[in-house]
Amino acid sequence: MQNLTYTKTGQPEFDSLFPKIRAFLEKDTMEMLIDGDEIRGYRSPDTPAVWIRDHSDIMRGARFFEQDLTSAVTHFADTQARNGRIFDYFTVKPEKVPCEKENWTKYVRVPVEADVEYRFIKATFLAWQATGDDFWMASLIPSMERALNYAFTHPWRWDPETQLVKRPYTIDSWDFAYSAGSHDWLQFQIDENTFWGIMHGDNSGFYEACLLLAKMLAKDRQPQKAAHWTSFAQGLKKRMNEVCWNGRFYTHFVKQTPVEIDGVDEANQLSFSNPMNVNRGVCSHQQAVSLLNEYQQRNADGNAFAEWYSITPAFPDGIFGEEKIVAGAYCNGGIMPLVGGELARAYLEHGFEAQGIETLKRYHELISKDNETYLWYFPDGSASSIDTSTSPDAMPTDGWGSSSMLHGFIEGLVGIQDQQSLLQDIVFSPRWYAAGISEAEASVGYECSGSQFQYSYKENTDSVSLSLNAKQSHCRCHLLIPEGATVAQVQASKESINFQQTNVQSSNYIDFNCQVYDGTDIRVEFK
Numbered sequence: 001m002q003n004l005t006y007t008k009t010g011q012p013e014f015d016s017l018f019p020k021i022r023a024f025l026e027k028d029t030m031e032m033l034i035d036g037d038e039i040r041g042y043r044s045p046d047t048p049a050v051w052i053r054d055h056s057d058i059m060r061g062a063r064f065f066e067q068d069l070t071s072a073v074t075h076f077a078d079t080q081a082r083n084g085r086i087f088d089y090f091t092v093k094p095e096k097v098p099c100e101k102e103n104w105t106k107y108v109r110v111p112v113e114a115d116v117e118y119r120f121i122k123a124t125f126l127a128w129q130a131t132g133d134d135f136w137m138a139s140l141i142p143s144m145e146r147a148l149n150y151a152f153t154h155p156w157r158w159d160p161e162t163q164l165v166k167r168p169y170t171i172d173s174w175d176f177a178y179s180a181g182s183h184d185w186l187q188f189q190i191d192e193n194t195f196w197g198i199m200h201g202d203n204s205g206f207y208e209a210c211l212l213l214a215k216m217l218a219k220d221r222q223p224q225k226a227a228h229w230t231s232f233a234q235g236l237k238k239r240m241n242e243v244c245w246n247g248r249f250y251t252h253f254v255k256q257t258p259v260e261i262d263g264v265d266e267a268n269q270l271s272f273s274n275p276m277n278v279n280r281g282v283c284s285h286q287q288a289v290s291l292l293n294e295y296q297q298r299n300a301d302g303n304a305f306a307e308w309y310s311i312t313p314a315f316p317d318g319i320f321g322e323e324k325i326v327a328g329a330y331c332n333g334g335i336m337p338l339v340g341g342e343l344a345r346a347y348l349e350h351g352f353e354a355q356g357i358e359t360l361k362r363y364h365e366l367i368s369k370d371n372e373t374y375l376w377y378f379p380d381g382s383a384s385s386i387d388t389s390t391s392p393d394a395m396p397t398d399g400w401g402s403s404s405m406l407h408g409f410i411e412g413l414v415g416i417q418d419q420q421s422l423l424q425d426i427v428f429s430p431r432w433y434a435a436g437i438s439e440a441e442a443s444v445g446y447e448c449s450g451s452q453f454q455y456s457y458k459e460n461t462d463s464v465s466l467s468l469n470a471k472q473s474h475c476r477c478h479l480l481i482p483e484g485a486t487v488a489q490v491q492a493s494k495e496s497i498n499f500q501q502t503n504v505q506s507s508n509y510i511d512f513n514c515q516v517y518d519g520t521d522i523r524v525e526f527k
Contacts, residue, residue: 005064052119084154088116111188122212132451200277331376351504441454465523486527
């Protein structure tokens with residue numbers, strides 16, 4: 001089958017990035033037979049199970065080539081509880097080898113987790129986006145509505161005072177809570193000793209989920225429900241910013257249950273959902289700039305090979321009940337490609353193009369050494385290992401982080417962001433100028449449906465020429481052009497179209513709309 005997603009720039013750090021990540025992801029699948037149904041999903045890098053959080057994020061990369069994007073999502077919907085709760089994961093393989101040997105079908109919901117339901121909605125949207133299966137999508141709308149109603153009403157998930165999603169005191173959205181020693185290992189349960197608070201990433205995730213559900217409801221011709229969830233999302237965004245924004249970035253954990261942890265400056269902790277918040281759209285451009293500057297400042301100290309921190313500063317060693325969770329390891333300050341990919345996209349979107357491109361190049365260099373990629377690295381660049389990891393099953397083909405990097409590459413640098421399904425409504429924002437590339441060809445496609453958007457880019461001294469090819473697509477173009485250039489006119493198929501020249505920080509952009517039917521040639525002429 002022809003590859004529908006590729007880049008041709010003459011630069012290996014860009015042209016080989018998708019093939020390398022695709023090769024990782026193709027090794028991360030799980031195929032299961034449950035109740036007679038064949039189910040295919042993408043597994044967690046550190047356990048042989050399909051976790052909805054890993055699977056939904058990995059779908060951002062796998063959607064370009066995977067043929068079965070619906071069976072795992074459907075199974076999460078089919079096993080949904082009556083109150084709307086979604087399982088964290090399912091598996092048919094023993095997880096804790098050798099002490100666990102049963103190959104039974106196992107389902108788990110980690111009680112402290114508050115992010116599961118929004119990830120289910122994101123997974124549904126991504127599957128619909130690539131397949132274009134409107135009937136399948138519509139069949140899951142009741143499940144998505146129940147999931148949101150659960151998150152916004154259940155006393156373990158919803159705080160009526162702040163009108164925000166709450167959770168126990170975990171490291172960002174990780175799945176074990178601080179217990180101040182009341183529990184003798186990792187605390188996954190909610191009990192009388194639980195320390196409650198608001199974690200920003202939960203709320204940005206539900207903000208995005210509400211908007212995605214609204215898009216699907218609109219497609220299903222339910223405008224009133226779409227309007228309801230759009231309005232709810234805006235309220236959630238407003239309240240989240242009032243409660244969680246500290247003037248520089250989002251406070252890691254806004255405590256509702258008083259608790260002090262010796263040995264860490266909690267108010268200064270920068271946790272990994274911060275760049276995700278940017279990409280989910282909950283913060284203004286000014287907030288994004290402040291937040292990204294914070295990452296740049298923390299990178300300047302040279303304490304880590306990259307600023308892709310799970311959290312910084314870290315918590316004291318072992319305080320969560322596991323001696324291997326030391327500062328600089330895993331979710332306690334480990335360096336995660338998962339975070340790097342989100343940062344790359346945020347950098348590229350908000351006027352930090354050079355930093356975004358450097359992030360992608362650094363990741364390409366990292367995975368090219370041994371053709372391996374890990375969920376996390378120590379700050380000195382050494383990879384996690386069986387001895388240092390809390391899971392001995394950690395794989396060198398981490399799909400969670402690699403798909404995040406691919407997401408940053410495709411949507412940030414290649415510049416194709418699908419807003420609906422089948423690439424029929426896209427934001428088109430190639431940023432090759434920032435990479436020093438004057439001529440490129442790129443394509444993004446969904447092999448399961450055959451949908452494709454392809455373009456060529458050529459930068460000249462007096463113009464930029466684009467040739468766009470798609471069966472049918474509405475493009476909102478946001479094109480990075482040379483520094484100092486002033487646009488004289490924009491022509492689409494030799495007809496002049498309206499445009500607006502703008503700046504993102506010090507970067508020079510031009511904005512215009514165009515319709516692509518089969519092929520459209522665009523020429524941006526400079527004065």
